[in-house]
């Protein structure tokens with residue numbers, strides 16, 4: 442039975458997603474249930490991504506995890522939620538009569554190694570790709586299939602959206618148990634081939650206020666956030682889905698910028714306030730609006746998450762000129778820590 446001791450090894454990758462209607466605020470911390478629905482664009486597989494390898498073996502004594510080469514605490518409640526839910530599904534499937542012959546024994550422990558090809562915790566949605574990849578890889582190891590976004594959500598809210606490609610909505614759901622708080626593909630990655638995403642890295646440093654604690658304080662203190670969740674986000678979801686379906690770039694871009702601005706306004710409305718935008722971010726915002734008004738047409742959109750790095754949406758035909766404009770206003774050689782350091786252009790081609 443020598444082969445029984447051979448570890449079963451699976452490697453998968455999952456891409457980052459960029460929200461254009463932002464998730465900010467939970468109604469249930471433990472299950473990670475949001476106060477509003479959100480919508481994102483998943484990047485192409487070989488750009489900003491997490492790669493996770495899971496090995497399982499009957500000879501492993503305990504579950505263990507390494508992130509970017511460093512061992513981390515496996516008892517973290519969110520990791521435990523994902524491991525527990527995947528094992529629960531695997532057990533259910535085998536009780537239902539599927540032997541799961543090609544997969545790992547239910548009692549086997551796992552060793553998980555996960556690496557990002559971009560800076561962790563710089564507001565570049567690393568937890569989204571990370572937990573999506575973890576859940577997907579564990580599911581493969583234990584022979585589990587089907588809807589997994591509800592499990593990824595319990596690792597990190599935004600992770601549920603990275604379980605699908607293209608344009609993805611996370612429907613907030615109504616139930617207290619979270620069973621209807623799931624991600625759903627709105628359009629596949631092939632739907633809008635001219636759309637491009639550029640990431641302008643203003644800082645690769647770890648953000649001062651993490652998303653989880655930041656949104657907690659916002660829920661407790663910001664009446665603008667309450668207004669946004671109840672009266673603004675629902676209408677914007679409808680409009681955004683329509684703009685995506687029709688490939689209406691101007692409508693998509695304007696909603697994206699307004700929603701980013703409102704998210705950062707709720708951060709300022711939080712007490713004590715949270716500042717994710719830097720002076721460089723503000724210069725990028727001004728530049729985008731000047732560029733659009735110069736052409737009398739909305740050709741660019743910016744969006745910022747929990748950090749100062751700008752994500753720019755545009756159409757393929759405008760990329761070369763915009764890259765030149767950025768290089769003109771933010772020359773890499775004069776950055777001195779103040780200007781944009783590098784320019785990873787994440788095109789889909």
Ligand code: 2P0
Pocket residue numbers: 459460462463464465473479566568569596597598599600652653745746747
């Ligand atoms: C988003 N962000 O929709 C928004 C926009 C940041 C700003 O989702 O506590 O890391 O793990 O559920 O998913 C960041 O929040 O927070 C985030 P948790 P998460 O992409």
